[in-house]
Amino acid sequence: MPDCQDLGHTLHWVTRVSDLLGAQPTLSFEFFPPADDVAAKQLSETLDELAPLAPSFVSVTCGVGGDGHDRTRDIVTDICGDRPFPAMAHLTCVGHTKQGVAALLDDYAAAGVVNILALAGDPPDGSAISGDFHYASELVEVVLAHPAGFSVGVAAHPEVHPRSLDRTSDRRHLTAKLNEADFAITQFFFNPADYTRLCNELAGLGCHKPVIPGVMPVIWPKSIRRYAAMNGSTVPEPLFARLESQPALDRIRAAAEAATELSQALLDAGAPGIHLYTLNRPEASTKIAALLSL
Ligand code: FAD
Numbered sequence: 001m002p003d004c005q006d007l008g009h010t011l012h013w014v015t016r017v018s019d020l021l022g023a024q025p026t027l028s029f030e031f032f033p034p035a036d037d038v039a040a041k042q043l044s045e046t047l048d049e050l051a052p053l054a055p056s057f058v059s060v061t062c063g064v065g066g067d068g069h070d071r072t073r074d075i076v077t078d079i080c081g082d083r084p085f086p087a088m089a090h091l092t093c094v095g096h097t098k099q100g101v102a103a104l105l106d107d108y109a110a111a112g113v114v115n116i117l118a119l120a121g122d123p124p125d126g127s128a129i130s131g132d133f134h135y136a137s138e139l140v141e142v143v144l145a146h147p148a149g150f151s152v153g154v155a156a157h158p159e160v161h162p163r164s165l166d167r168t169s170d171r172r173h174l175t176a177k178l179n180e181a182d183f184a185i186t187q188f189f190f191n192p193a194d195y196t197r198l199c200n201e202l203a204g205l206g207c208h209k210p211v212i213p214g215v216m217p218v219i220w221p222k223s224i225r226r227y228a229a230m231n232g233s234t235v236p237e238p239l240f241a242r243l244e245s246q247p248a249l250d251r252i253r254a255a256a257e258a259a260t261e262l263s264q265a266l267l268d269a270g271a272p273g274i275h276l277y278t279l280n281r282p283e284a285s286t287k288i289a290a291l292l293s294l
Contacts, residue, residue: 015086016151017057017115018182021210026056026273027294028212031280033060033071042280043075047083049282053289055085056273057115059185062090064121069096069104077111088153089113091143092121093133101133101142109148116143117153117185122230137177144180156184156211158194162232167201175205183209185275188216188228190236192265199270210272217259217276217284218243219252256287263292 020026029050034040047058058079062072072089079087089108093101108116118139123130133139136154143152154177157170164170178184189195195213202211218224221244228235239258243251263274274292276285 015057015114016182017086017088017153018151020056021183021212021272025267025271025294026212027053027289027292028056028273028275029058029278029285030214030275031058031060031075031278033063033068033075034280039280046278046280046282047079050278050285051083051085053286057086057088058083059088059090059115059117059275062092062119062121064092064094064124068092069100073104073107073111073113076108076113080111080113086115087113088115088117090117090119091139092119093131093136093139094121094123095131096133098132098142101139102146105143105146105148105150108150109146114148114150115153116150117155118143118181119155135173135177137173137180140177140180152181153183153185154178154181155187156198157187157232158189158198158213159187159232159234162230171201171205175202175207178202178207178209178211181209183272184211186211186214187231187233188214188277189233190239190262191234192262192269194234195266195271196269212273212275213263213266213271214275214277215259215263215266215288217252217255217288219255219279219281219284221251252283253287256284256291259284260288260291263288267292 031043034043060072060075062068076087076089118136120136140152140154143150156174160167160170199211216224221240225235243255246254276288278285
């Protein structure tokens with residue numbers, strides 16, 4: 001059961017994700033900030049439906065620039081106060097100043113939020129990177145230097161980050177970043193061999209930090225094809241073709257079964273947990289959790 005801290009007016013779940021990794025496989029869910037009231041209601045209902053699964057933690061993505069940081073902060077703070085599981089805030093550095101990030105970290109510390117996923121983010125429309133930071137590793141340094149003692153995760157890309165010059169430099173930069181942080185969560189991928197190769201390459205460079213695979217149930221194949229093209233994730237054509245031809249209910253069931261098969265293979269290969277990209281919907285994640293019996 002996660003640790004609980006009394007912040008005076010409300011109880012907050014303050015378990016550090018890094019303390020959860022290793023004992024038994026974790027199951028975590030990722031959400032994005034809703035765009036309007038209808039989407040906010042949908043997210044709240046999804047959280048209600050997933051709560052009985054007792055997730056190890058959940059995480060909330062963060063937009064680049066604008067009010068992206070504030071929206072994530074408000075949702076993460078609410079979840080930590082209202083729900084019996086910890087929430088981790090994604091924090092992007094592109095387009096942000098050191099001062100702005102420091103103020104946000106103070107907000108998180110005051111609200112009892114102890115988990116941060118430190119990311120570069122992507123400049124909008126491929127524009128040049130602006131702000132005080134270039135790489136996620138610079139953000140990791142700032143988060144670790146904060147007196148709150150945050151648990152810090154970073155992103156890893158099993159199929160190599162699309163901006164990397166080559167595989168060797170990708171792994172070298174990831175090793176340097178992950179050696180400073182507590183754990184990594186991966187971009188989505190569909191071939192378990194990509195995960196084992198990543199872990200072996202990191203181990204070969206002397207990095208043995210936990211790497212949690214991110215698993216994307218293909219509930220909306222068209223959108224996920226688009227995300228995959230942006231991330232450099234290879235799409236398994238037979239699976240996508242089959243899902244694209246199915247009506248919604250069959251598709252969600254089949255997507256959950258495929259994601260379960262991948263998750264089980266990853267756990268068998270020694271993954272410390274599974275991080276499910278929920279797209280703010282509960283159906284596939286509920287099925288996967290039941291099938292995996294975590
Ligand atoms: P970095 O670690 O900075 O790496 C980016 C590129 O720079 C890589 O090619 C790397 O090899 C290279 N590099 C790193 N350090 C150096 C260096 N010192 N010198 C030269 N090159 C270097 N995006 C969002 O906008 N919001 C989110 O909430 C979000 N959540 C995510 C969650 C997960 C689990 C993952 C996997 C990704 C997420 N992303 C999110 C996407 C992420 O921001 C993008 O993939 C981004 O392009 C890279 O982020 P990074 O943190 O891996 O960057």
